[in-house]
Amino acid sequence: MTVLTDLTAHAGPTTTPAAAGAPTPKAAPAPAPASSIHPMVDRSRLAGTDAQSSAAHRVYEHLVALWAPGVIEAAQDLGAFAALTSGPATAAELARTLDTDPRATRVLLDGLHAYDIVERAMTEDGEIRYTLPVELHDVFSPGGLYSLAGKINYDRSLAWNAWRDLAHNVRTGARDAEGGHQLNQISEEEYTSLVRGINFWAPPIVSALADALREQGWSTGDGAKVLDVGCGTGIYSQLLLREFPLLTARGLDVARITPIAIRQAKELGVADRFEPTVVDFFHDSWGGGDLALFVNIFHLQTAESARELMLKAAKEINEDGVIAIADHIVVEDTHGAPGVSDGADAAGTGSVQNRFFRLFAASMLATGGGDAYTVEEYDGWLADAGLRRIALIDTPMHRLLLAKRA
């Protein structure tokens, strides 16, 4: 079988090696990456405007961010994306297909265009025709592997009200009767819908993980077994199976989820190497393995249950086993630097990842869930379990932490 050696010795360009206990390296100021969110204020025309009016323009731009999910989700509700997947259309044509008001349909389409969701061009006949780019067809289709349909359903049924009422949960702390964090409020049906709606995160995370494993000598994955703990659809281990053709995987989740994982393993052609297993992963055995993979599992825990889960992982993996955690892992860099903002880039708000992690924590406060923990907290749980962090890798909206026995 493949033996995993210490990744620190083989750190590639995307890897931030860090010995356990060593201080976390200070993040270099990142160049401001391009946002998908285009500005709605022409700041070049604000020169000379008084500071309060200018600041109010900035805050207003944040407040009207509400419009983006409003426009996109309305189009999904109406079936506009499904219709545009059949082919481009004018507003009048789409209104006939959807049985909607023509003028209002034009306003909706122009709004989608303002968010870069549909293309807008004048035809030879002088009409405006709207096109849904091909890479977005499956994003709005419930059946698409990287579909957001489930995420949109979740937003419609839960997120809008939860976010509008966030103040309530800040007052109460969103604690349950026993004083623990409020459990995720979503119903089983909503969870089943949501679980595929966040598959899209997987490709760049699996790509980063596979690169790190190849640097450790993994070639085909022969003899190695992945434990995909709380696997959901199983997308992470299933994509890993496609990277390593002799690897096998066990997907651990509850009974209502494993059928989804089985279906998807077939769809991805890896069903013969993907074994779904219904377990309570805090109390049942995981059956041993070489790589224990936790994606978006730790942020759902309390600090206490996170520590407990790490102890369990240390017991379950083989002697040379690796633990891989893809999650919202905040890297503070204020330590020892009084008066310095953390992770400050030119915009002063820290890395893209820290920013997303902190807002995701607010999202969990709104809708129920856990927290975005810092790398120091992860290091503490690792140390308690006799493990040490060997790498921390940035991905588009997560960080990937790798650990081995200390």
Added chain:
Amino acid sequence: MTVLTDLTAHAGPTTTPAAAGAPTPKAAPAPAPASSIHPMVDRSRLAGTDAQSSAAHRVYEHLVALWAPGVIEAAQDLGAFAALTSGPATAAELARTLDTDPRATRVLLDGLHAYDIVERAMTEDGEIRYTLPVELHDVFSPGGLYSLAGKINYDRSLAWNAWRDLAHNVRTGARDAEGGHQLNQISEEEYTSLVRGINFWAPPIVSALADALREQGWSTGDGAKVLDVGCGTGIYSQLLLREFPLLTARGLDVARITPIAIRQAKELGVADRFEPTVVDFFHDSWGGGDLALFVNIFHLQTAESARELMLKAAKEINEDGVIAIADHIVVEDTHGAPGVSDGADAAGTGSVQNRFFRLFAASMLATGGGDAYTVEEYDGWLADAGLRRIALIDTPMHRLLLAKRA
């Protein structure tokens, strides 16, 4: 009195002169201006990711834009900004002041920091302290001249539900029983609250207007009178009175609004030159003037009532009078260019102004109102009224159209 001459001959650097009937100049591809909205996806880590997953990351970033008003409005609901206006605080200190949960308060503050609303720094004691920058103090205070408090109240009571249910209005066209546009749904109380909540737009618009008027020979405004039609708080004419110390203004609005305008004229020290007048501006006389100013009035009209209002304005202004319209004036540049997207900059979505105007039209579809009309539509109404456009000037979130008699 000041005589206004044709602005076309004196076009300054911010002016796009355009003779009536002449084709609108094609907008040059704009450099992408900085957005206040920081990215939440580290796109540098998406290289090599498949097109669908990459596209889904982009759409997800739009969907979670919901979080920005959620975080900011929750903080306003809880009184967090009022408390931070008194001075910086740690999460624990603020939780004591607001009687909120300490952990949840920390999550909220970190969320505000992610949106660049509060600063976050470590103190000498190793605690994280949060500061509301001084230019934001009045932005969240109900009494601030450029306060967004009214806009936030409006969002809380109306916008969230209206946006979540946008699909309904796309189906029905948001028509009233007579088939006209649905009137603005907000109550009188909400309107009174909102009217001051959009004062912040005024300074850069008035600055652009004053520059254009100075180029025409206005120095003190001696002998000239502004008609501020649908004046609201009167902020536009009141700031213009401060630019031109001998100018006088008449603010035309309904009875429930004029007391607000009178109070604010006193606050700005121009009450002796600002005369509020309760009129139905479609049917009553405006009393004549040299500059008829319409800010955010035309977008509330139907095409029919916009044309009617322009006819009325032409009758009311003096022979050499100017009409100034600050509004959402879309400049299409697809005309005569089949297959070319309109106003496309590098991002492919047109100018910042067009993008905002189209989304504001969607906002009016959600909450009731009119439309974002194109400059060709304005030119048509002008021509019908014996007027011609003499300038079109970009401002941060509007365009300023100036017209005279043809």
